[in-house]
Amino acid sequence: MMTISKLATATALASLLMVGGAFAQTAAPAAKEAAPKAETKAPKEAKPRTAESLECSKEADAKGLHGKERKKFRSECKKAGGAAAAPAAK
Numbered sequence: 001m002m003t004i005s006k007l008a009t010a011t012a013l014a015s016l017l018m019v020g021g022a023f024a025q026t027a028a029p030a031a032k033e034a035a036p037k038a039e040t041k042a043p044k045e046a047k048p049r050t051a052e053s054l055e056c057s058k059e060a061d062a063k064g065l066h067g068k069e070r071k072k073f074r075s076e077c078k079k080a081g082g083a084a085a086a087p088a089a090k
Helices: 001-024 051-063 067-079
Strands: none
Touching: 051 067
């Protein structure tokens, strides 16, 4: 009787360990079809920056603006045609 209970306990423990490993496994990734490099998309060409955009960037750099403040300043500056926009509030 003791032997059967030990065997049952060992079997249950082994089953739990195996089931845990089965759940941890992931499916193999699907094989991607090898696309020839000639068919890959070319990177988009960057739009040339206007003189107003460059001037506004230089002004934002001079004021030490970063993040949202810089974006807002440049937007207002470009709308004004590259002229210095109103100072950004901090």
